[in-house]
Every structure is written in C-alpha cells, then in structure tokens.
C-alpha cells in the first residue's frame with residue numbers, strides 16, 4: 415500500500431519561499447498543506463496559488479492539521495529556533511541555508527535531529543546538482559585524482575539587495591560567509607572529501623557601506639587548499655562565477671553559481687583514455703540525481719588527443735606519471751540558459767531526498783551534519799576576517815559528528 419503524501423507547511427512567504435513551493439509542487443509523496451508569514455500580503459496570494467491554509471507564523475502552522483514537513487524560508491537568524499521548534503513538534507524539516515547563523519546554534523539543531531524522530535535536510539542546492547555529482551563520480555572512479563586545490567570566485571549580483579535588506583545586517587543574515595558562503599563550504603567538503611581544519615580570511619567594506627566582498631582560504635587535511643571569494647557588487651547581467659578544481663594531472667573548470675557547464679582537461683594513459691572515451695555513453699548514469707528531472711538536452715562529450723604530451727613521463731609535486739594523452743571533456747547541462755531548470759530541479763531533488771530519508775530513516779545528502787560543518791567553516795572565516803590580521807582561525811571541533 416502506498417503511504418499517503420506528507421503535508422508541507424512553508425514558513426516565510428518571501429521570494430525564495432515562493433520559489434521552493436513552485437519547485438516542489440507535484441512532487442510525488444508531497445502535498446502543499448499550509449503557508450505562514452506575519453505579512454499577510456505575502457502569505458495570502460501564495461496560499462491561494464497552492465490551495466494551502468494560510469497562517470501567521472510557525473506556531474499556528476504547527477497547530478494546523480496535516481502538516482508533516484515544515485519548510486523554513488525565513489531570514490537566517492530565525493532558522494535554528496524554528497527548526498528546533500518544528501522537530502520538537504514531531505515534524506520533518508526542510509531548512510533553507512544556512513542551518514543557523516552560529517556554530518553553537520547549528521550544533522543545537524543537529525543534536526535535536528539526533529534526538530527526534532524527524533528528519534532534516536538543508537537546502538544546499540549544490541549537493542543536488544548533476545554536474546557536481548558527475549565530478550564526484552569521476553573522482554570516485556579514479557578518472558580524476560581527488561582535488562588538491564579548490565577555488566570559487568563569485569562575482570554575484572547586489573541588484574536586488576537594497577541598502578535596507580536583511581542580507582547586509584549580520585544580526586539577521588550572519589554575514590556573507592554564513593548567508594551565502596555555506597553553499598560553497600559545503601560543496602568543497604563534498605568535492606574534497608574532507609572538512610577544513612583552519613581558515614584565514616579578509617572582508618572588504620564598500621566605502622561608506624557594508625562589507626560586500628569577502629575571501630577565505632580554508633586548509634583541509636593533507637594540505638588541500640580551498641579559496642572562497644564572494645563579491646556582491648554586480649548587476650545581474652554582469653554576474654559570473656568560476657569554480658576551479660586542481661586535480662594535479664587534471665583540471666575542472668565549472669561555470670555558474672548554479673553549475674551548468676564544466677570543462678575538464680585530464681592527462682592520462684592508454685587505459686584512462688579508453689575509459690574517458692566511454693564516458694559519453696554513460697551520460698544518464700553520471701548525471702543521475704534522484705528527484706532531479708533532466709530536460710533531455712544534457713550533453714557529455716569527450717575528445718582524446720593521443721600522444722599530445724609526448725613519450726616522456728610528466729612530473730609534478732614530486733610525482734612522475736606516464737600520461738601521454740590529453741582527454742578533454744565537456745559536461746553541459748545547457749549553460750546559463752538552463753540555470754532556472756537546474757536550480758528548481760535541485761531544490762526539488764533536495765526535498766525528494768528529505769522525503770526518501772523520512773520514509774526509511776536514512777540521512778539526507780545535505781543533512782544536519784552538512785549544515786553544521788558548513789556553518790562552522792563560515793563562522794571561522796567570519797571570525798578570521800574580523801581579526802584584520804590575516805591570522806588563521808581553527809574550525810571548531812564541535813562540528814565533528816556527535817556520538
């Protein structure tokens with residue numbers, strides 16, 4: 415017998431809350447039950463659009479019949495308190511990033527998840543991105559060495575962020591590393607397979623205005639370095655992002671903050687060349703993310719240039735390898751034109767993961783621990799920047815899994 419669909423109650427009917435509801439409408443196993451916001455001019459039309467009960471806040475939403483999953487899309491400083499309240503009321507929680515604005519609060523949420531029957535997923539959309547999944551799979555299969563360096567440069571838009579927006583106020587947002595940087599601290603953790611040990615950082619203030627540009631260097635175990643730069647200073651049309659993974663004998667360049675295109679260059683031997691040439695025939699399997707519906711135009715293409723490097727072994731960082739062939743791969747989800755599709759489907763896949771885990775008791779890909787470790791790295795970066803000295807700060811040990 416199929417279980418009845420779980421009822422979703424959204425708290426926070428602003429721009430992203432509305433986006434989440436549109437993304438998950440029609441997801442099997444879910445029905446939109448209620449929406450809540452103290453601003454009725456936001457809650458009423460959204461409730462009407464989805465045929466949902468309209469409430470004025472978390473308390474009345476929790477008291478509404480048929481709410482099994484609470485989605486939180488309120489400003490960041492409210493997340494921890496609301497997530498704990500919803501878990502204590504026996505609900506599952508889909509929490510917008512960041513999980514909390516402090517490591518301490520994120521750890522409290524994680525501990526509540528461990529105690530309660532509910533499941534929690536954080537909307538770290540990059541964890542549900544097919545292109546990053548493909549790179550993780552290629553690394554797990556040994557076609558790419560684990561990255562020894564991660565770089566993310568984010569020329570982001572501030573066009574919709576007026577001077578009074580909560581984004582600029584650390585009391586509400588936690589600051590840029592926490593509000594936005596958590597996506598990439600978490601993505602780096604997934605791609606590098608480790609959590610950072612220490613971080614140094616710089617914050618740059620707009621003349622006469624708020625901090626609008628930050629950079630952090632996080633050191634992961636084994637001397638793997640991850641650089642995170644975020645600059646909220648651009649018009650929408652001038653936004654650009656580059657994620658670069660240095661795999662030593664290979665490099666991946668990924669564009670879009672919602673990744674939609676990657677170019678990979680890998681030096682390889684004959685066996686590797688043959689394996690790279692098979693990759694396009696495995697496109698669907700490489701890009702598969704449960705709950706993410708491909709649009710059908712995704713493309714993985716590989717060209718191998720045999721003998722491009724000559725016959726002598728290549729040497730780097732003291733390692734010599736016989737890698738005469740250059741494989742050039744493109745993983746294309748449709749580029750910027752397909753960003754809206756990829757973004758919405760990543761949110762859908764994150765909620766699908768939550769539903770799946772709620773049913774079988776497993777842990778979502780972006781669960782409470784992922785949320786906590788991202789906040790811990792982001793808070794350490796915020797503190798490091800505040801020293802103003804370039805000194806590095808340890809990422810707190812309490813981010814480690816609790817027993």
Ligand SMILES: NC(=O)c1ccc[n+]([C@@H]2O[C@H](COP(=O)([O-])OP(=O)(O)OC[C@H]3O[C@@H](n4cnc5c(N)ncnc54)[C@H](O)[C@@H]3O)[C@@H](O)[C@H]2O)c1
Nearest residue numbers: 426427428429430431451452453487488489490510511537
């Ligand atoms: N995952 C992503 O890619 C992504 C993208 C954008 C925003 N976000 C996150 O979504 C969240 C919301 O961002 P937004 O841009 O929609 O903000 P917003 O300001 O547009 O909307 C926030 C809404 O929350 C409501 N609200 C505030 N306090 C509340 C309370 N105590 N109870 C109920 N409602 C309350 C406000 O009235 C407002 O309608 C933030 O955490 C943000 O970081 C995530």
